[in-house]
Amino acid sequence: MIQHAFLLILLAVFLVGANGCTTSGKNVGAQVMQEGSETRVYEVFGMNCPGCHGGLEKLIRKIPAVQHVEANWKEKQVAVTVKPGDELNDEEIYDAIRRANFTVGKRIK
């Protein structure tokens, strides 16, 4: 009986997780742009798996001037869209990349 309860709990966790994580495949910089917004693309080293980029996106999303962020571990890039009219210093992005335990490459765009 108890082991059945364990299995049911685990199954429920699986199902919730599978349905709750339905992000699609991503293309860096492919999001819809607002007029006047600027998208920058940075090279990032250390993202090696599909679960790796979420933490970086979370940190960059907290920067007030950021409108949108998408990281792609395969391309080793992160695309950051700046809110129209706002100023974004590259150093804020570099700091977020470092706090995610990754290494900054070059700014591509």
Add this chain to the structure above:
Amino acid sequence: MVAVVMISSNTSAAGISIDAGLTPPEDRWILRTQLRYLQRDDDPTSMDRKMDRYIFMTVLAYGLRRNLTVMLKQAAVHQEMSMAGSTGKDTGIADLSLLTKYRIYRRNTPEYTFGVATVLGLELPTGGDTFTSETWDVKPGLYLSGRRGPWASDFNTTYAWNGFADESSRGINPGDELSLDWALAHQFSIGGKADISLTPVFELSYKNISPDRLEDHNVSDTGESVLYLSPGIKFTRSSFILEALAQFPVWQEREGSQLKRDTGVLFGTRFMF
């Protein structure tokens, strides 16, 4: 004494240890659950003993700083023990563990990633009567993780200094435990999408448990060594991971009349948010 011998196997969360040396990002939460099934049988005595154990493990980790992760680990256990035709069942909570993981070194390049982290755990005697060691246990460890292209490898070692400052109510000082784990994995992306991958994992794990001590003497029927070969699989979708592993004990030595470890399995999930 039979009961003591049969419940001596711990509730370790070993298995699928890839990336243990790579600390998570700052402000990242990770909720890990694991259901393990362990069995012991092949009784060397005439009592025909057998044990089945189910462990539901929950680990909550948080990236406090980019180089410091704090964790809480709690297990619930159900076990069934049979002996000479009769069966006893027990369910309860195991001891709570508090852990910190500190990043010693990390290097990220376009070709590879390499990380070294140290872990320090403290297990508190908070578990139920059957599932507590009744002692404060300290668990230091060292994790090395490397990734190159689709390949990943880990080497992890932990030492459990059980009863480092006290002993159980029966005056027993539980034996220390040494674990050495090596893992190799290869990641396959699925369907061309960047956020889904399937990763076969192969692990080799050695564990040595020293005999329990009572008044400067070894307690009989305690102390053992085991080597596991463990194939497994990990499915990753964005911030969610499913994992499964089978553990085959390919070599083992046991003191006295302890039951033999048999094949174990584990299923796990990880949510990152």
